[in-house]
Amino acid sequence: MLRLTKEGITKDTAAWEKAGVELPQFNVEEVQQNTKENPEWVHFGAGNIFRGFVANAHQKLLNEKHANTGIVAAETFDFEMIDKVYEPYDNLTLLVTMKANGEFEKTVVNSIVEGITADQNRPAHVNRLVEIFENPSLQMASFTITEKGYSLTDPTGKYLGIVEKDIENGPESPIHAMSVVTGLAYRRYKKGQYPMTFVSMDNCSHNGDILKKSVLTMAKEWQKQGFVEEGFVSYLEDESKITFPLSMIDKITPRPSETVKKSLEELGIEDMEVIVTSKNTYTAPFVNAEVSEYLVIEDKFTNGKPALDKAGIIFTDRDTVNNIETMKVTTCLNPLHTALAVSGCLLGYTLIADEMKDPTLKKLVEKIGYDEGLEVVVDPGIINPKEFLDEVVNERFANPYIPDAPQRIATDTSQKVGIRFGETIKSYVKREDLNPESLTAIPLAIATWCRYLLGVDDEGNEFTLSPDPLLETLQASLEGVKLGDTSSNVKDILSRESIFGGVNLYEIGLGEKIEGMFYEMLAGPGAVRKTLEKYVG
Ligand SMILES: NC(=O)c1ccc[n+]([C@@H]2O[C@H](COP(=O)([O-])OP(=O)(O)OC[C@H]3O[C@@H](n4cnc5c(N)ncnc54)[C@H](O)[C@@H]3O)[C@@H](O)[C@H]2O)c1
Numbered sequence: 001m002l003r004l005t006k007e008g009i010t011k012d013t014a015a016w017e018k019a020g021v022e023l024p025q026f027n028v029e030e031v032q033q034n035t036k037e038n039p040e041w042v043h044f045g046a047g048n049i050f051r052g053f054v055a056n057a058h059q060k061l062l063n064e065k066h067a068n069t070g071i072v073a074a075e076t077f078d079f080e081m082i083d084k085v086y087e088p089y090d091n092l093t094l095l096v097t098m099k100a101n102g103e104f105e106k107t108v109v110n111s112i113v114e115g116i117t118a119d120q121n122r123p124a125h126v127n128r129l130v131e132i133f134e135n136p137s138l139q140m141a142s143f144t145i146t147e148k149g150y151s152l153t154d155p156t157g158k159y160l161g162i163v164e165k166d167i168e169n170g171p172e173s174p175i176h177a178m179s180v181v182t183g184l185a186y187r188r189y190k191k192g193q194y195p196m197t198f199v200s201m202d203n204c205s206h207n208g209d210i211l212k213k214s215v216l217t218m219a220k221e222w223q224k225q226g227f228v229e230e231g232f233v234s235y236l237e238d239e240s241k242i243t244f245p246l247s248m249i250d251k252i253t254p255r256p257s258e259t260v261k262k263s264l265e266e267l268g269i270e271d272m273e274v275i276v277t278s279k280n281t282y283t284a285p286f287v288n289a290e291v292s293e294y295l296v297i298e299d300k301f302t303n304g305k306p307a308l309d310k311a312g313i314i315f316t317d318r319d320t321v322n323n324i325e326t327m328k329v330t331t332c333l334n335p336l337h338t339a340l341a342v343s344g345c346l347l348g349y350t351l352i353a354d355e356m357k358d359p360t361l362k363k364l365v366e367k368i369g370y371d372e373g374l375e376v377v378v379d380p381g382i383i384n385p386k387e388f389l390d391e392v393v394n395e396r397f398a399n400p401y402i403p404d405a406p407q408r409i410a411t412d413t414s415q416k417v418g419i420r421f422g423e424t425i426k427s428y429v430k431r432e433d434l435n436p437e438s439l440t441a442i443p444l445a446i447a448t449w450c451r452y453l454l455g456v457d458d459e460g461n462e463f464t465l466s467p468d469p470l471l472e473t474l475q476a477s478l479e480g481v482k483l484g485d486t487s488s489n490v491k492d493i494l495s496r497e498s499i500f501g502g503v504n505l506y507e508i509g510l511g512e513k514i515e516g517m518f519y520e521m522l523a524g525p526g527a528v529r530k531t532l533e534k535y536v537g
C-alpha cells in the first residue's frame with residue numbers, strides 16, 4: 001500500500017512512480033529548514049483552491065530551483081482541516097488534475113511545509129505565526145478564505161458579534177480572520193515596521209481593496225480603543241511598506257469526489273477519505289481540479305515576491321487585473337456558474353457537466369454569457385473574452401470528468417449575486433444605448449435563486465440548501481410559501497439593494513419582471529423547467 005506521508009513518499013518512490021504519481025523534485029528537508037528560519041510566504045485559508053493551484057504553482061518553482069522556501073498554510077476558521085488533512089499527511093496533498101480525455105494526472109504537492117492554526121488555545125501555533133510576521137524575510141500573506149471571510153459586518157452594517165469582541169479585546173487574542181491578520185501586522189509593525197504585501201485571491205471584485213478596507217477598519221477601531229498607535233494605521237496606509245494588490249484567480253476546483261477517491265484507492269493509495277468538517281468544509285488528502293488555470297496579480301510588492309511568473313502566473317498593472325477579474329467574475333464564468341448552481345439544485349442535478357447536456361440549461365448560460373454578458377464585457381486585452389467564454393461553455397463546464405456539483409457553487413449565493421449579476425445590470429443602466437428591462441436570462445437566474453430558496457425542488461420534494469450566511473433571513477421572507485401560491489414576500493428579498501450590488505431592481509424595471517418569473521416557477525411541479533424553457537427558447 002502507498003501512504004501519503006513524508007516517509008511514505010521517500011521510502012516507496014518507485015511504487016509511487018509506477019502508480020503514475022509525480023513526486024516533488026526538490027530537497028524537502030532543506031526547504032523546510034529555510035522556511036523555518038526565513039519564512040517568505042504565509043497563506044490564509046488552507047482549502048482546495050490553495051492546495052490545488054497556488055501550492056502546485058509554487059512547487060514548480062521549487063522543482064526548478066527558482067525558490068528555496070515553502071509556504072506556511074494558516075487557518076483562522078476551520079482548525080479541523082489542519083488536524084485532519086494536514087497533520088496526518090505531513091502537509092502533503094495529492095493533486096489530481098482531470099483532463100478532458102478522462103486521464104488523471106497525479107502529483108504529490110509538498111510545497112506547503114507547515115500547517116498551523118490561529119487557535120488561541122494552541123500557543124505553539126499562535127507563537128509561530130507571530131514569529132513569522134516578526135521576521136523581515138516575510139514577503140507576502142495570501143488569502144483564499146471565501147468572500148464572507150473579509151466581512152466585518154452583518155447585512156444591516158452592524159459589526160458581527162466576534163468582530164465586536166475582537167475590537168473590545170484588542171490585538172492579543174483575535175478570532176475573526178481580519179482581526180487575526182491585523183493583529184499579526186501590528187506585531188510586524190512593532191518589531192521593525194518591515195514591508196510586506198497582502199494578496200487576496202478570492203473571487204470578489206476588487207479583492208485587494210476589500211481586504212485592505214477590513215484590515216484598516218480593525219486597525220482604526222483598535223486605535224480608538226487605545227490598543228494601537230496612529231503610526232500603525234499610517235504604516236498600513238503607506239504603500240512603500242504595505243500593499244494590497246488586486247488579483248484574479250481561476251481554476252475550477254470542485255469538492256473532493258468519491259469517484260476520484262476510489263480511483264486512488266484502486267492504485268493502492270491508502271487513507272484517501274473525504275471529510276466534511278463540522279464547519280461544513282469538504283476536504284480530503286487529495287484535491288481534484290481541472291487543467292485550465294489563470295492567476296493574474298497586480299504587480300505591487302514591497303518586500304519581493306516569489307518568481308511565480310516562471311509558473312505561468314501573470315504579474316501586471318492594476319487596470320489589467322481589474323479588467324480580467326471583471327470579465328471572469330461578472331460576465332464570462334461566475335454568473336453562468338451561479339445560474340447552473342441554483343437551477344441544477346432545483347432540477348435534481350449533481351454534476352455541472354450533466355447540466356450542460358440539458359439543452360435548456362445550456363441555452364440559459366449561453367444567453368447569460370453571449371447575449372447579455374458580452375454586450376457589456378470589459379476586454380482585458382490579454383485574454384479575449386469571447387474565446388474565454390467559448391472555453392468555459394464548451395470545454396470547461398462540459399468536461400464530464402470534473403466532478404463539480406451545483407450544490408458546491410450554490411454555497412453563499414447571497415454573497416455573490418451582487419457581483420455576478422449586479423455588475424452587468426449596472427452596466428445596462430449606465431449605458432445610454434441599453435435598457436436593463438431588455439434583460440431576460442439574468443432576471444430569470446435571479447428568479448430561479450428565489451425559487452431555490454424555498455428548498456423544494458421542481459418535483460415538489462424538499463432538498464437541503466447549501467450553507468449561506470443570509471439563509472435564515474432570506475427564508476424567513478418566504479416562510480409558508482407553497483407551490484401554487486400566487487403571492488408572497490419575495491419582494492422583501494428583491495428589494496434588498498445590498499444583495500444586488502446596490503441596485504434597486506424595482507427602480508430599473510426588473511423587480512416586477514423577476515417576481516413574475518418567480519410566480520411562474522411556483523405554479524406547481526415541473527413549473528421551473530417550463531418557465532426556463534419559455535424564457536430561453
Ligand atoms: N474552488 C474553486 O473553484 C475556486 C476557484 C477560484 C477561486 N476560488 C476562491 O477560493 C475560495 C475558497 O475556495 P476553496 O475551493 O478553497 O474552498 P474550500 O471550502 O476548500 O476552503 C475554504 C477556505 O476558506 C476558509 N473559510 C471559510 N469561511 C471562512 C471565514 N468566515 N473566515 C475565514 N476563513 C474562512 C476555510 O476555513 C477554508 O480554508 C472561494 O470562495 C473563491 O473565492 C475558488
Ligand SMILES: O=P(O)(O)OC[C@@H](O)[C@@H](O)[C@H](O)[C@H](O)CO
Binds near residue numbers: 252253408409
Ligand atoms: O468559489 P465560490 O464559492 O466563490 O464560487 C463557486 C464557483 O463559481 C467558483 O469556485 C468557480 O469554480 C471558480 O471561480 C472558477 O475559477
